[in-house]
Amino acid sequence: MTVWEKLRPYSMVAPSIIIFSMFFIYPIFYMIYLSMFDWNFVSPTKTFVGLQNFKELLLDADFRQVLSNTTIYTLLTVTLTTGLALMLALWLNRKGVFHAFVQGAIFSPHIISLVSISLLWSWLMDPEYGLLNWAIGLLGFGKLEWLSHPSTSLVSLVIVAVWKGVGYNTLVFIAGLQSIPKDIYEAAALDESKPWTTFMKLMLPMLSPTIFFLVIINMIGSFQVFETIAIMTQGGPINSTNTLVYYIYEYGFRFFKIGYASAAGVILLGIVGILTIIYFKLLSKRVHYR
Amino acid sequence: MAQIELKHVSKKFKDDVVIEDLNLTIKDGSFTVLVGPSGCGKSTTLRMIAGLEKQSGGEIWIGGRCVNDTAPGQREVAMVFQNYALYPTMTVRGNIEFGLKNKGIGKQERQTLISDISEIVGLTPHLDKKPQNLSGGQRQRVALARAMVKKPKVFILDEPLSNLDAKLRNQMRTELIQLHKRLGTTFVYVTHDQMEAMSMGDEIVVMDKGMIQQADSPLKLYHDPVNLFTAQFIGTPAMNVMNIRDVQGLELEAADRVGFVGFRPEQALIGVNKNTEGYCLEGEIITSESLGAENIYQIKTGSGVFFVKTFLESLVKTSRVSVVIPYEHLYYFQSDGERIREVYIRSQQLVSAGGL
Numbered sequence: 001m002t003v004w005e006k007l008r009p010y011s012m013v014a015p016s017i018i019i020f021s022m023f024f025i026y027p028i029f030y031m032i033y034l035s036m037f038d039w040n041f042v043s044p045t046k047t048f049v050g051l052q053n054f055k056e057l058l059l060d061a062d063f064r065q066v067l068s069n070t071t072i073y074t075l076l077t078v079t080l081t082t083g084l085a086l087m088l089a090l091w092l093n094r095k096g097v098f099h100a101f102v103q104g105a106i107f108s109p110h111i112i113s114l115v116s117i118s119l120l121w122s123w124l125m126d127p128e129y130g131l132l133n134w135a136i137g138l139l140g141f142g143k144l145e146w147l148s149h150p151s152t153s154l155v156s157l158v159i160v161a162v163w164k165g166v167g168y169n170t171l172v173f174i175a176g177l178q179s180i181p182k183d184i185y186e187a188a189a190l191d192e193s194k195p196w197t198t199f200m201k202l203m204l205p206m207l208s209p210t211i212f213f214l215v216i217i218n219m220i221g222s223f224q225v226f227e228t229i230a231i232m233t234q235g236g237p238i239n240s241t242n243t244l245v246y247y248i249y250e251y252g253f254r255f256f257k258i259g260y261a262s263a264a265g266v267i268l269l270g271i272v273g274i275l276t277i278i279y280f281k282l283l284s285k286r287v288h289y290r
Numbered sequence: 291m292a293q294i295e296l297k298h299v300s301k302k303f304k305d306d307v308v309i310e311d312l313n314l315t316i317k318d319g320s321f322t323v324l325v326g327p328s329g330c331g332k333s334t335t336l337r338m339i340a341g342l343e344k345q346s347g348g349e350i351w352i353g354g355r356c357v358n359d360t361a362p363g364q365r366e367v368a369m370v371f372q373n374y375a376l377y378p379t380m381t382v383r384g385n386i387e388f389g390l391k392n393k394g395i396g397k398q399e400r401q402t403l404i405s406d407i408s409e410i411v412g413l414t415p416h417l418d419k420k421p422q423n424l425s426g427g428q429r430q431r432v433a434l435a436r437a438m439v440k441k442p443k444v445f446i447l448d449e450p451l452s453n454l455d456a457k458l459r460n461q462m463r464t465e466l467i468q469l470h471k472r473l474g475t476t477f478v479y480v481t482h483d484q485m486e487a488m489s490m491g492d493e494i495v496v497m498d499k500g501m502i503q504q505a506d507s508p509l510k511l512y513h514d515p516v517n518l519f520t521a522q523f524i525g526t527p528a529m530n531v532m533n534i535r536d537v538q539g540l541e542l543e544a545a546d547r548v549g550f551v552g553f554r555p556e557q558a559l560i561g562v563n564k565n566t567e568g569y570c571l572e573g574e575i576i577t578s579e580s581l582g583a584e585n586i587y588q589i590k591t592g593s594g595v596f597f598v599k600t601f602l603e604s605l606v607k608t609s610r611v612s613v614v615i616p617y618e619h620l621y622y623f624q625s626d627g628e629r630i631r632e633v634y635i636r637s638q639q640l641v642s643a644g645g646l
Contacts, residue, residue: 191389192363205379
């Protein structure tokens with residue numbers, strides 16, 4: 001065996017390995033490394049501080065609020081998106097021009113850039129001139145502050161996220177529903193199964209891999225929410241919409257506390273890492289049939 | 291137990307008429323097989339009986355009760371699907387139990403019923419397994435158990451054996467026949483395989499293009515087909531049919547114009563016996579298949595290519611042969627396929643005189 005023959009396979013995978021290492025592996029380790037230093041991005045000296053950054057982070061009341069904001073945002077977004085998408089999918093899972101149209105319509109936000117969406121919704125949610133306040137005014141309700149009040153700002157962002165995500169989720173659910181063989185429903189009908197029983201005992205269990213996939217994907221996505229916050233609220237008012245990634249961004253690129261931001265990044269990495277591990281652990285147990 | 295009656299049943303899918311004015315009585319306790327080529331409407335008929343498909347017109351009666359507006363679950367029928375349609379997320383026990391639970395049968399009784407049924411179909415060791423961990427034959431048994439446990443008046447089986455390999459299919463075939471004997475319930479069985487139909491059914495309904503061609507016992511179908519379709523559908527190889535134009539040396543006299551003359555491959559005699567009175571064909575053996583007990587020849591004659599089947603005879607080696615079909619084994623049909631029974635043969639040629 002010549003040297004070239006030995007090297008050939010490595011040379012084939014080398015480009016992807018190099019790119020992957022440069023842009024994924026190296027930054028991760030560099031971030032973990034930076035999280036133990038005090039550095040402002042420009043000064044030539046980095047001061048080693050050990051786990052000081054983490055200690056400060058966990059003692060910081062703002063950071064704790066950021067964590068709780070992110071968790072609440074994620075829980076609300078994931079439950080609402082998945083739940084709504086499931087209901088929509090059950091309704092849209094049939095043939096017809098109307099259903100195809102609705103399916104296309106609710107999917108369209110998925111292909112629009114988040115920046116446009118954020119601008120659009122900032123305008124819709126404007127307390128004075130927004131379309132939403134006008135609409136609820138017609139229904140006889142008082143005006144809402146939407147993004148401008150700490151009590152409604154986070155929920156407003158959740159609404160935008162659900163609006164954007166529900167179409168894609170519905171599509172995945174419809175695909176899941178269509179993979180259930182028709183004769184299962186017929187067998188259930190002959191077994192005198194009521195619609196609710198069929199849904200709970202047959203459809204839901206058979207959809208569980210789909211539900212699971214969407215929940216995890218949505219969770220990972222929600223934990224990393226950034227664009228809407230950067231454009232619509234900048235974390236405000238009074239820190240009420242500040243989330244992990246936005247917090248990292250602020251400390252890293254506005255206050256230039258790179259070490260501190262990296263420490264927060266490591267915590268985010270940990271959370272998303274745990275979610276991913278759970279996903280793959282449970283994925284291996286998913287239902288296979290035939 | 292119940293008799294099933296279909297009265298003037300029709301079925302349309304949009305503008306497509308699948309079944310038109312179908313009248314059929316399925317006798318109580320019979321093993322009735324609906325058989326026909328694909329697209330003949332047999333499955334649709336079955337699904338209408340089960341209530342999975344609503345007929346466009348006509349009435350369906352099960353056990354003296356009109357079930358036109360009865361939900362599938364209320365018709366006291368149980369169905370075995372082609373792909374079994376087991377509930378993949380439930381165990382075997384769960385699959386069998388599901389219908390009972392929906393009926394509101396108590397836990398104690400469910401337990402007894404399940405253990406009885408699984409004993410009968412041999413599933414007891416597999417009760418806690420999921421369907422994906424079972425073999426094809428075992429899944430089939432689960433589907434059967436799920437149907438049986440409900441003690442239905444009618445069993446409906448939609449090509450239940452088509453997903454099994456040949457050996458298992460034969461085994462399940464006998465098991466189903468035994469099961470029918472044991473339960474005495476009405477079985478309605480759909481298949482496209484006429485062999486399966488002949489071997490299992492005590493009543494066979496041959497269907498084509500949404501219409502019943504003939505409903506009779508297996509032997510009657512074989513010996514006395516009412517039309518060309520049934521004659522050609524039942525039997526392997528199929529009945530040989532000649533257009534009357536290609537038939538020479540056979541002068542016929544009948545009330546209706548004869549369009550086709552047919553004979554069964556197994557009733558034709560190859561050569562030799564000079565004293566047999568019959569229609570004689572000279573031809574050349576193209577292929578011969580020997581299956582041990584029987585030999586099947588493909589013979590090319592002036593009137594077309596025919597199959598001839600012989601039993602327990604040595605393989606004919608010569609390539610040119612004369613084939614004799616005794617006159618009483620000739621079938622006559624009008625050009626629209628209708629059978630003509632009263633036919634007199636005016637000039638009976640002698641075999642020794644030669645055919646062509």
